[in-house]
Amino acid sequence: MNKLFKDTPFFESLLAAGLPVGPLAERPWPTTREEAWRYTDLSGLAQARAHIPRRVEGTLPASVKALLPKDFQGVVLLNGIPVEALSSFEEETNQRTVQLSLSSSGSGSGDLFEAVNRSAGQAEVRVSVAKGADLSVPFYVIHIMNAVGEGALVCPRLVVNLAEGSRLRVVEMFLGHEVKGYVSIPVAELSLADGAGLDYVQVHDHPPVACHVGRVRVDGARDSQASVLTVTNGAAVFRQDLLCDIRGEGSTVSVNGLHALKGLRHADSHTEIRHHEPASRSEQLYKCVLDDEARSVFNGRIVVDQKAQKTNSYQLNKNLLLSPDARVDTKPQLEIHADDVRCTHGATIGRVNEEEIFYLQTRGIGREDARRLLVRAFMDDVISRLEDPGLREILSRKLKESYGF
Amino acid sequence: MLNVKDLHASVDGTAILKGLNLSVRAGEVHAIMGPNGSGKSTLSKIIAGNPQYSVDKGAVEYEGSTGTIDLLSLEPEERAREGVFLAFQYPVEVPGVQTALFLRAAYNAVCRHHGVEEMDPIDFDVFLHEKMKMLDMDDKFIDRAVNVDFSGGEKKRNEILQMAVLNPRLAILDETDSGLDIDSMKIVSAGVNKLRNRRNAMVVITHYQRLLNYIKPDIVHIFCQGRIVKSGGPELALEVEERGYDWLMK
Ligand SMILES: Nc1ncnc2c1ncn2[C@@H]1O[C@H](COP(=O)(O)OP(=O)(O)OP(=O)(O)O)[C@@H](O)[C@H]1O
Ligand SMILES: [Mg+2]
Numbered sequence: 080m081n082k083l084f085k086d087t088p089f090f091e092s093l094l095a096a097g098l099p100v101g102p103l104a105e106r107p108w109p110t111t112r113e114e115a116w117r118y119t120d121l122s123g124l125a126q127a128r129a130h131i132p133r134r135v136e137g138t139l140p141a142s143v144k145a146l147l148p149k150d151f152q153g154v155v156l157l158n159g160i161p162v163e164a165l166s167s168f169e170e171e172t173n174q175r176t177v178q179l180s181l182s183s184s185g186s187g188s189g190d191l192f193e194a195v196n197r198s199a200g201q202a203e204v205r206v207s208v209a210k211g212a213d214l215s216v217p218f219y220v221i222h223i224m225n226a227v228g229e230g231a232l233v234c235p236r237l238v239v240n241l242a243e244g245s246r247l248r249v250v251e252m253f254l255g256h257e258v259k260g261y262v263s264i265p266v267a268e269l270s271l272a273d274g275a276g277l278d279y280v281q282v283h284d285h286p287p288v289a290c291h292v293g294r295v296r297v298d299g300a301r302d303s304q305a306s307v308l309t310v311t312n313g314a315a316v317f318r319q320d321l322l323c324d325i326r327g328e329g330s331t332v333s334v335n336g337l338h339a340l341k342g343l344r345h346a347d348s349h350t351e352i353r354h355h356e357p358a359s360r361s362e363q364l365y366k367c368v369l370d371d372e373a374r375s376v377f378n379g380r381i382v383v384d385q386k387a388q389k390t391n392s393y394q395l396n397k398n399l400l401l402s403p404d405a406r407v408d409t410k411p412q413l414e415i416h417a418d419d420v421r422c423t424h425g426a427t428i429g430r431v432n433e434e435e436i437f438y439l440q441t442r443g444i445g446r447e448d449a450r451r452l453l454v455r456a457f458m459d460d461v462i463s464r465l466e467d468p469g470l471r472e473i474l475s476r477k478l479k480e481s482y483g484f
Numbered sequence: 485m486l487n488v489k490d491l492h493a494s495v496d497g498t499a500i501l502k503g504l505n506l507s508v509r510a511g512e513v514h515a516i517m518g519p520n521g522s523g524k525s526t527l528s529k530i531i532a533g534n535p536q537y538s539v540d541k542g543a544v545e546y547e548g549s550t551g552t553i554d555l556l557s558l559e560p561e562e563r564a565r566e567g568v569f570l571a572f573q574y575p576v577e578v579p580g581v582q583t584a585l586f587l588r589a590a591y592n593a594v595c596r597h598h599g600v601e602e603m604d605p606i607d608f609d610v611f612l613h614e615k616m617k618m619l620d621m622d623d624k625f626i627d628r629a630v631n632v633d634f635s636g637g638e639k640k641r642n643e644i645l646q647m648a649v650l651n652p653r654l655a656i657l658d659e660t661d662s663g664l665d666i667d668s669m670k671i672v673s674a675g676v677n678k679l680r681n682r683r684n685a686m687v688v689i690t691h692y693q694r695l696l697n698y699i700k701p702d703i704v705h706i707f708c709q710g711r712i713v714k715s716g717g718p719e720l721a722l723e724v725e726e727r728g729y730d731w732l733m734k
Binding site for chain 2 (some may be wrong): 440449453456459
C-alpha cells in the first residue's frame, strides 16, 4: 500500500505548527519505489518533526560577510524571515521593484513540496524588472539558517518577472550556519517575457544533516535567454527539481550544475526541459565530483512537443569519482514528438587521470596538489562560464573554503 | 651526475630493459639513438619515476643537492625538485589547467623544496615571458590549458619552455625534435643550448642525426633491445644514419 502524506510524523508536525496542510493529507508521500524518487530516500524527512523557527537576532555571520561584495544589493533572510537591517536594496527604482510579502497560502498546485511551501506562508521575494531595463549588477537573495534546532522548516519563495527585453542577474544562496538538521523547501519561479535575459545562480552550503527539497521553475517566452546554475555541496538529502518551459520561438535555456560532495552527502538534480515551440535551444552541463561515500543523482528529461521543430537540445553529465565508495546514478530521458530536431545527450563517469597526475609530478608538483589541481580544473569548467567575475570569485572560494575541494 | 647500473625493467611481466648501463657526468650531452621499441622512452620514464614500470634489478644513482641519492627511491615530484627533467615524447594534455598557472605551481614547488622564496604572480609573469621570448612562443599559449589543442610541434616547444622555467640539472629530451619543423627545431635547439652549462647534463633521444648538428653531443649511444650496444663520438650517429641498426644487432 502506498503511503500518504497524512501518515507521516512530518505531516502531523506541520498541522501542529498551525500550517494549513489539511487539504494535502491524501497526497501520496514519495518513496524510493517511485522512479522519480528512486535514489533519494525521504524516509528521514517523513519522520522529521518540523517547527517554524522564531526570529533571531539579526547579525550576519562573519563567514557570510566575508563572502559577499561589500556593497551587495539584495535581501537577507534569517531562518526564513527577511531582515531589513541586513538587506540593502531600493524597493522601487524606475528599472525594477522588489516586494517582500508572505506567500499566498493554500492554492495547492504543483507537487507536494510546492504545496507545502505555499502552505507555510513564509517570505516571498518578488523582483520585477521593467521593460528594456538592463541590470548587470547581481541581486542577491541570501537565506541563512542560523542557530536553528532540529526540524526547523524554511520555505522561502523567490519570484522573478522580467518584462520584455529586460536583463537581470540573481544569485540565491542557501547557507546553513551553526545549525542542526533543518528542512528547507524553497521554490523559485522565474519568468521571462519576449527577448528577456536572466542569469540565475543558486549556491548551496548546507550542513551534512540538513534536508533540502527545492524547486525551480523557468518560463521563457520568445527569444528569451535564461541561464541557470546550481552549485551544491549536497546534504543528508538534497533534491532539486528544475522545470523549464520554453514557450517561445528562438529562446535558449542553459541549465548547469555542480555537485561537489564529500562524506556521506547526497545530491539529486532532476531537470525537465520542455520545448513547446519551434526553433528553441537548450543546453545542459552537470558536473559532479564525489569523494568518500557521497552519492550523486542526475536525471535529465527533455520533452520536445510535436510542433517544436528545429529544436536543438544538448545534455551532458560528467562525473568524477575520487573514491571507490562513491556512487553515481545518471539517466537521460528523451521524449521527442517532433521529427526535425537535434538532441544529443551523454554521461561519463571517470576517475582522476593517472597520466595527468604523473605529468604534473614530473614538474615538481606533489601528488596531492596535482590531484587537487585536476579536480578543481574539472569543476572550474562550470564556474568559468559565469560572466560576473565577482561571482566566479565567490564560487571559487566556496569550493575551497567550505566544500573542501 | 647520473649512474644507471645494470638496469632491468619490465611492464606487466614483459622485460623491456635488459641490463642497461649509462653514466653521465655534469657538463656532458649524451645522445641516444636506436630502433623503435628498443626501450629508450622506457628508460626516460623510469628515470622520471613513472610507476607503471617495475624495476627488477639494478640501480640508478643521481648526484642530488645533498650528495648521491638512490633516484629510484624518490617520488616523481621529489626527483623533479632535485633537478631531474623529462621532456616527454608524447606530452600529456591537462584539460582545465591553465599553462601559466601550472608553470608557476611547478616553479614554486621547486623553490619550496630548496628553501628559496616563491615568486609572486607578477614577477613570475615577467620571468616567464623572458623564457617564452627565447623560444619564440606566442603569449596565447600560456593562457590555454596545458597542451590541450596544441599542435604536435607546439607541445614539444611547451616541453622546452617548462625545461627553461625549471632549469634542471639533468634533462632528458625524448624525441623533442620529432614533430618540429626545421625553423622550430633551430629555435628550440638554440634555446636548449642556452640552458647548457658546466653544472648540468642532458640526454637527448632522437632518431635523426640532423638534430645533433644543432645540439652537439659528447657521446652517442646506440640502444637495442633494452641495452646500450655501442657507444662512441658524434661520428657514430652519422654511421647509423648511413648503415641503419642491423649491423649492431648481432
Ligand atoms: N606501458 C606499457 N605497456 C606495455 N608495453 C609497453 C609499455 N611501455 C612500453 N612498452 C613496450 O616496451 C617496448 C619499448 O617501448 P619504448 O616506448 O621504451 O620504445 P622506444 O625505444 O622509446 O621506441 P620509439 O623509438 O618508437 O619511441 C615496446 O615494445 C613497447 O610496446
Ligand atoms: Mg620512445
